[in-house]
Amino acid sequence: MERIGVGxxxxxxxxxxxxxxxxxVKAVFGDVPHVDRITLCDVDAVHAKxxxxxxxxxxxxxxxCDLLADPKIHLISITSPNGMHREMAEAALEAGKHVWCxxxxxxxxxxxxxxxxxxxxxxRVTALGYAYLRNPALQHAKNLxxxxxxxxxxxxxxxxxxxxxxxxxxxxxxxxxxxxxxxxTLGDLTCHLVSMAHELVGEIGSLSAMADVVHSKxxxxxxxxxxxxxxxxDIAHAIVRFKNGARGVLSSSRxxxxxxxxxxxxxxxxxxxxxxxxxxxxxxxxxxxxxxAANRGFRRILSSPAHPAYGKLCPAPGHGLGFNELKVIExxxxxxxxxxxxxxxxxxxxxxxxxxVIHAFAESSAKGNWVQL
Numbered sequence: 001m002e003r004i005g006v007g008x009x010x011x012x013x014x015x016x017x018x019x020x021x022x023x024x025v026k027a028v029f030g031d032v033p034h035v036d037r038i039t040l041c042d043v044d045a046v047h048a049k050x051x052x053x054x055x056x057x058x059x060x061x062x063x064x065c066d067l068l069a070d071p072k073i074h075l076i077s078i079t080s081p082n083g084m085h086r087e088m089a090e091a092a093l094e095a096g097k098h099v100w101c102x103x104x105x106x107x108x109x110x111x112x113x114x115x116x117x118x119x120x121x122x123x124r125v126t127a128l129g130y131a132y133l134r135n136p137a138l139q140h141a142k143n144l145x146x147x148x149x150x151x152x153x154x155x156x157x158x159x160x161x162x163x164x165x166x167x168x169x170x171x172x173x174x175x176x177x178x179x180x181x182x183x184x185t186l187g188d189l190t191c192h193l194v195s196m197a198h199e200l201v202g203e204i205g206s207l208s209a210m211a212d213v214v215h216s217k218x219x220x221x222x223x224x225x226x227x228x229x230x231x232x233x234d235i236a237h238a239i240v241r242f243k244n245g246a247r248g249v250l251s252s253s254r255x256x257x258x259x260x261x262x263x264x265x266x267x268x269x270x271x272x273x274x275x276x277x278x279x280x281x282x283x284x285x286x287x288x289x290x291x292x293a294a295n296r297g298f299r300r301i302l303s304s305p306a307h308p309a310y311g312k313l314c315p316a317p318g319h320g321l322g323f324n325e326l327k328v329i330e331x332x333x334x335x336x337x338x339x340x341x342x343x344x345x346x347x348x349x350x351x352x353x354x355x356x357v358i359h360a361f362a363e364s365s366a367k368g369n370w371v372q373l
Contacts, residue, residue: 014079018100036058074098075099075100078092081180086112103128103192108359127333132195136321150272155268156247161259185235189263194250209361235251285301333345
């Protein structure tokens with residue numbers, strides 16, 4: 001297709017990220033279709049009209065179903081709350097639209113399975129918002145591992161910590177309920193860590209985990225000392241065994257004071273190791289156990305045009321990419337898939353594998369045993 005018409009549901013943080021990616025992708029990746037921003041949807045008509053103008057969309061609506069009937073729209077972005085993902089995605093697929101949905105896929109594993117079945121039935125392109133996988137530094141790490149630079153991989157260590165819920169006095173919200181948000185830090189943060197573990201080492205085969213609520217009650221806004229229960233996890237840890245025999249430790253928290261995007265991974269091999277911290281996402285650190293021991297040490301590799309996709313955005317080494325640029329790269333992969341070209345997007349089938357892992361965390365924690373995947 002020479003032109004792709006898109007509709008956007010949601011105007012928050014991720015909605016704006018999608019809108020910026022739609023506006024930039026053709027300028028960055030010249031060999032993708034033109035993107036026409038057709039209709040934006042938000043429940044507030046005044047806000048929808050304002051953001052449609054700001055985001056570059058030709059029109060707006062307060063009813064997301066309007067996007068389904070528009071033949072000019074081929075791809076729909078879903079950046080709505082988690083509880084709406086399944087209904088919107090399945091309806092879009094049934095209407096013949098491609099779908100770009102933010103993670104987590106849905107509230108429950110059953111919902112995620114049904115969404116994957118719908119995608120298989122309709123044969124539309126689907127994608128989930130795992131933009132960190134598109135980091136050129138991470139992809140370089142993957143290539144180094146595949147080339148045997150650090151030898152046989154036997155251990156993965158990863159953590160993802162943020163502090164957006166660290167203050168125990170932050171008000172209670174729907175995001176802290178199972179019925180509206182699903183899992184807590186597992187659905188919001190751990191899924192990113194699992195995606196990176198799968199990308200670099202392979203699929204997780206079994207795990208033993210604990211997932212806990214740290215701040216069990218939070219104050220209700222403007223209700224004079226009244227509180228409500230926190231239903232989903234603040235913190236989660238697991239030891240894992242990969243299907244290829246490697247082992248690992250994964251930990252996550254949404255109550256880690258001082259951490260903003262503390263998504264850090266280490267991969268250990270028989271000849272060396274590498275690590276990456278997404279608070280410094282343009283720096284890959286590599287250690288290779290060779291040469292004079294007195295001269296050994298970590299090598300800091302700065303992202304540059306030598307790492308594919310970086311050069312599309314910036315011709316100068318070391319200047320750095322950010323999260324929004326990763327969303328542009330993610331969108332380019334989706335457009336490649338729609339055009340029938342090779343693509344690395346995380347579709348619903350791949351996303352379901354990640355969902356099974358994070359729900360296995362919850363199951364293992366509840367039952368107190370190992371869970372096989």
